[in-house]
Amino acid sequence: MYNQYFYGLGSAKSCIRELFEYGLQQAAVVGKENVFDFSLGNPSIPAPPAVNEAAIDIIKNEDSLLVHGYSSAPGFADARDAVAKELAERTGTEIHGADLYFTCGAAPALIAVCKALNIDSNTEILAVAPFFPEYRPFVESTGSKFVYVPADTEHFQIDLKTLEAMINEHTQAVIINSPNNPSGVVFSRETLEKVAAILTKKSEELGRPVYLISDEPYRELVYDGVEVPWLPSIYKDTLVCYSYSKSLSLPGERIGYVYVPEKMTDAKEMFAAIAGASRVIGHVCPPTLIQRVVARCAYEKPDLEAYDVNRKLLYNGLKKIGYECASPDGAFYLFVKAPGGDGKAFSEKCKLKNLLVVPSDDFGVEGYFRLCYCVAKETIEKSLPIFEEVFNA
C-alpha cells in the first residue's frame, strides 16, 4: 500500500539517467576514454576559489551555533541583504533582502511558486518548448495542469501567436527559461517584450495577473556579450527562480532563491503563499553554511573560458560536418537537428558508437538531440570524427 503516482515517479528512470548509466557500463568494457558522454548537465569547472576560502573562513571564525543553527525560514537577513544588494546594482533596480526567499536550489523555488499559484484543479501553468522535463512533475504534483507552447524550431525563441492563443481563464503563469536548457538559446529583448505585451493584454482581459515565472539558473552563463534581459524590468508580475548551481558550480549544495518583486501584484500575499508552500515541502531555512558563503561571494563571477572553448570547438565542428544547430549563446548545451529527423533513432545509432546524446522528446520537441558540452576538451576532439561518421551513415 503505497502511492502509485510517486512509485511511478521514483521507479521510472529518466532517459538522461539511463544514458549516463549505460555510459558507465560501457566505460568498464571499452575504457572510459572511448565513451563520449554528452548526456549530463553537471558543471565541469570547479567553484571559484573564493567559495572554498569563504567556507573555511566562516567555519573557523564565525560562531558555530550561528553558522550551523537554524536561520529564519526565508534565510539569514544579512545574507539576503548581501545578495539583494548585488542584484540591485547589476539590474539597476530596487531590490531588498526582504524580497528574496532563499531555497534549496531552483527546484524547490519552482515548486513553491507553482504551489502558490495553484488556485484549483483547473489551474494551468504554461511552459515553452523545449523545456526542462522536471517542469511537468513539478506542476502536476501541485494539482495544476502542465501545458506547453510548441517549439519555434526556426530560431528557438517563442511562438508568440500560439502562446497568446493558449492563454485562457485558467492560465496562472508562463514559465520562461533563458538561457535555455536544452537549447542553449537566450531569448532576445524583442521576444521578451512581446511576451510581456501579450501577458499584459491577457491580464487586463482576465482582470487579474498572468504571472511570468523566470527560471534562470543559467543567467550568468552567456557568451560573446549576449544580453540576458532582466525580466522584472520588462514585466512587473515576474517571479524569478534562481540557483547558484551553475554560476558558482555548486549544484550539490542546494542554494538558490525566489525573488518576489516588491511592485508586483499582491507581492506580500505571494511571498506569504510561497513561504507557506515551502513549509509543506520541507524547505524552510536552506543550508546555513552555504547561505553565508553565497552572501560573501555575491560579486563572484563564473570563469566561462573553458565552456566557451568547448562551445566553439563543438559548434564549429558540427556545423562543418553539416549539422544544424540552435544559436548557442548561453548555458552549456547545444540543441542539434537529428539527421534523418528522428531524435530517438539517432540517439540509438550514436549509442552503438559509445556516443551519448539525449534525444529531444522529453524536452517537448521531436527530431533533435541535446549535447552538454561541460566535458573535457579532448572528449570533443575525439568525438567529432564519430559525429561525422553517424551523420553520413
Next chain:
Amino acid sequence: MYNQYFYGLGSAKSCIRELFEYGLQQAAVVGKENVFDFSLGNPSIPAPPAVNEAAIDIIKNEDSLLVHGYSSAPGFADARDAVAKELAERTGTEIHGADLYFTCGAAPALIAVCKALNIDSNTEILAVAPFFPEYRPFVESTGSKFVYVPADTEHFQIDLKTLEAMINEHTQAVIINSPNNPSGVVFSRETLEKVAAILTKKSEELGRPVYLISDEPYRELVYDGVEVPWLPSIYKDTLVCYSYSKSLSLPGERIGYVYVPEKMTDAKEMFAAIAGASRVIGHVCPPTLIQRVVARCAYEKPDLEAYDVNRKLLYNGLKKIGYECASPDGAFYLFVKAPGGDGKAFSEKCKLKNLLVVPSDDFGVEGYFRLCYCVAKETIEKSLPIFEEVFNA
C-alpha cells in the same frame, strides 16, 4: 490570485515564533538579561569539533567538483554506506547504505514518507499527543487526514486502548516521536512492544500493513542511561525519519535520512515511492558537503553534559516549587502542568514577567506548557524565583 491555504500557512505566525519575537522586543526594552526565553528548541551546544575539522579537510583535500557537485538523488553511495555501518553496529541489525534515502533534514523525510503513504483522500495518518505541531500541515498537505490519539496525561506514554480503537480501514500509519517533543518523555520498550502488538493485529485484520513512522531527531539525546528502543527491531514495518539537527547540533545544515528496512513489506516499492515523492518536493540530492561531513562523523556522539546540568537544575527547581512535570528523560524539553489548569492563561501570566513558556495547545493537549532548557544556565537560575512567583500568584 494565489493559493489561500498556502497563504494562510505562510502568514500565520506560530505561537512559538510570536513568543520568540516578543522576547526580542522586550529585550530591547528591559535588557536581554531580564528576558527568560524558554520558547525555542534550538541546540545551545555547538557541533562537535570533529564536524568542522571534517568540513575543512574535505574542502581542502577532496575534489571540488565531487564535493559540491550533484550526488545521486538519495545521496552519495559511500556516505550512505558509512552511516549505515554505524547504525547497523549500534542496533545489532543488518542495515545497508541502499536502505537509506538522505534528505534535507527530518521535515522532508516525514513529508516524503507521508506522500508515499497517501492512497486516497480518505487516508488517515495517526499521531500521538503531545506531538510536534508541523505534523498537521505535513500530513494535510499530502492529501491525507491528520488525526491524533489524545495524550496519556498520567505518564505521557501512549493511551493504547484509544490507539487501537482509532485504527480503521483508512489508517495508513502511526507517527511515533521518542524522545518526545514537547514532553521530553522516552517511550518505554513495554509501551512500544504493545504498540507493535496492536499494529500487527490490525495489519492482519486489514490484510495490509499499518506502518509505523518513527520520527527520531532526538534519538541520542537521553540522560541517565535510559533506553531508546530501536523500533525496526520491534516492528518490521517501521520507517525511520532522522535528522542530525540535534545529535550533531547542525539544524541549519539540513541533513537527515529516511531508513526503509529491507525486510519491511513492499520495501523496494516504498523506497521508490519515497524517491518519487522527494522529486516533487524538490528534495533530491541533499547538500553534498554536509553529506560527506556526516559520513565522516558517523561515530561522533553529542556532548550532553550542559543539557543535563540544565535539565536537573530546572526540573528539581520546579518540583521544589510544586510544579508537576512529565518524566524528563530525553530531548531538551520539560512539559509542565499549568497551575490553574489553563496553559494559555498561564503563558500570558508568565509573559508579564518576561518569562516565555509555550502553552501546550498546539501540541494537541491542554493545560500544560513546554520549556526548552537549551539556554544558558544563568537563565535558569535567575528564572526560578519568577517561576515561584507565578506559581503562587
